[in-house]
Amino acid sequence: MLPESAADSPNARILETARRQLFAYGYNALTMDDLAHELGISKKTLYLHFPGKDAIIGLIIEGIGRTIRAEMEAVLNDAALNFAQKLRGVVDVVAPRLAQTSPAMLRELQRYAPRIHQKIDELRQKNIPYVFGRLFRAGIAEGAVRADLDPDFAAQFWLQAMRGLTHPDTLATTHLTPRQTLEKALELFTGGLLTPGGRKDYEKLFPR
Amino acid sequence: MLPESAADSPNARILETARRQLFAYGYNALTMDDLAHELGISKKTLYLHFPGKDAIIGLIIEGIGRTIRAEMEAVLNDAALNFAQKLRGVVDVVAPRLAQTSPAMLRELQRYAPRIHQKIDELRQKNIPYVFGRLFRAGIAEGAVRADLDPDFAAQFWLQAMRGLTHPDTLATTHLTPRQTLEKALELFTGGLLTPGGRKDYEKLFPR
DNA sequence: ACTTTGGATACTACTATAGTTTCCTAAGAT
């Protein structure tokens, strides 16, 4: 009955295994039978740790959200970075996550676990305006972003654009992956967003 | 009752729509209800054209196989190409197909439609030895491939390596996409395959 | 010996969907 570290508690191990399965094969392919088998425990024990499948996935999503949020904070709070570097940092945090989030999986969640899909959307709605609002304000303060625009509105604009663009049906139409969508949207958005000075810094860090 | 061209017959339209759904969202997400709805026809009419879901998918797979095979023939029969150019051509035929074949979809097929998965494997077992056997023989004839190796064995070697590497479970372990797997495997395989002369031609066309 | 922990697995309840059928409407034919 020793108090266990959070890192290697049974719960953490279960969540980590489930996360791998989920991102590798999707929602339906992650069955409780398989998960228990993979972990070398019985379903009985599995249900002893978690009340159900959606609870597990919910915690996975929340964990990812927390991680991303923390990494974002680190970038935003680093006074040594200029605007373009912070933007680079923010994109580098998000891009790997998007790369392993397939349109197929999002669609599966939307269809078979709408509550989970909704939770992801809520996380985005909460975090994107916050992060990009701060980012744009910092950009304005240092003259890299046009001072005449409203940073919060710009953040919302970005959120709504990304929400629409990463919707499964849209992705099917554009034939783009979430990651490509991010890159293209970013190029477009910044092209109209930056002052000539900010544009130069940007181009150094995002070579064509 | 005019005879319809093969291109826009109802059957071709159904297959094309089903193919898009299949590659965009996977096997389970392709339901007969949705397919009929998408096509603007009733399930009754759909089942009038095809005996069932797996028949449709089987025809899709066969069609892709035929297309690839024809493109391969065109490359192999082009006397103007040297070995490295033919290899480049063959890879360029396969790579786009692999790019849209996700590990998740393969796994889904393996689990829910083992017959289909098996059919894909059979197509590979038939075509890879044939194509690469011919390719290697041509390479030997022009001195780009070591003359002391058996081209059919090399083709089998390649087949077996690719089969193992693109198995869903392997992909989950390597964290590679099928396409990355192809590129990495190709680099490795040719590195030990070519004479110094063939190696030079190869490096011109596959810059590091 | 007694108790506890947890694995294997049978079982239940439910959902999703492949495939079938029934009914009905509308457009062309007579």
Added chain:
DNA sequence: ATCTTAGGAAACTATAGTAGTATCCAAAGT
């Protein structure tokens, strides 16, 4: 105007897959 037929909408059936529960049993500690 009536008849015929093609095909859409949707109800229906049968079945497979799986979330979640319960039962049984073996091993390890007490």
